[in-house]
Amino acid sequence: MPLIRLTVPDHLPDTSVQALAQAVHGALVACCNVPQADRFIVINRLPGSALMLDPYFPNVTRSADACIVDITLLGGRTADQKQRLYRHIAAGAVQAGLRADDVMVALTENSAIDWSLGRGMSFDTVAASDTHPL
Amino acid sequence: MPLIRLTVPDHLPDTSVQALAQAVHGALVACCNVPQADRFIVINRLPGSALMLDPYFPNVTRSADACIVDITLLGGRTADQKQRLYRHIAAGAVQAGLRADDVMVALTENSAIDWSLGRGMSFDTVAASDTHPL
């Protein structure tokens, strides 16, 4: 239940976008103890003109392919986990045919009680009864 | 000023999406002391392929109709209020013709000072002067 949202320019080939999506999820699994099956991704394709991203801030060079990855996830990951997450996402993006400079990530944290994954149940209840990892 | 965002596959009939939107707002009114007039909903229809949602995690069965409801709202609701909210949303979704397993909810909290509902005024000022409920 991290919820991954990709905002990508619509000229990107679908295979790259799909590969980026898989890379982000894979990085969460590898670095943040997210279960493999815990995969929720939304892809928002927008015209390139709808992404107005500074080409250089703070120390990168963005192209017209620049993407935004925003992730809502449970609080509690350490700085080290987040730093590893960013490196994994960047490496996965490169494997997806994108440039590492073109992938920006923003995290927003919440709590287990802030999620219902379906059936009207709060996730903290599910987690408590099923001893699911986060 | 909860801000409700529905992300739904574009094959869903408009009547179902509208009914889900009303159900989410109604649940906030019923369970979280949100005023009836305090209704701000954005509906994002995306191609089904843009919603990559695990079909089973953690203990539900999602169909191609699965939707995401994310809500930004003032902090301070109790666990009990949130649990009731999820149940109300799920019940409303079923009345809207959707399956309870197909509705996922994510909450993100902020503070009254984090909202301006218009006219350049912060909501905490409005709330203080008009004794509006949250």
Add this chain to the structure above:
Amino acid sequence: MPLIRLTVPDHLPDTSVQALAQAVHGALVACCNVPQADRFIVINRLPGSALMLDPYFPNVTRSADACIVDITLLGGRTADQKQRLYRHIAAGAVQAGLRADDVMVALTENSAIDWSLGRGMSFDTVAASDTHPL
């Protein structure tokens, strides 16, 4: 790295939307110590029917042109800075040809460690090494 997201009805002229986007960024620069080059904006144009916004809550009058500005930004801005931000955005919106009542703002805060602006680096590292302002 505030990330600005505009959700606007698609009948708005592009010039107004662009001017609103510039106004929001300019307000962040003027009121919240955001560097001029630190500009990340996503514009989501939706059919008017996808924005279901109460026409009057709490004390404004919204038209069919009503827009939502949501901003994810580093925590730490004061109430005064946020109040000035809202006033600046509203003034800029008016200059963009919009009505001040038609611009709603929602802020969500996170931390420096919650951002990677590219190249797999966390922003807190970049900020520490380059003494960038926030």
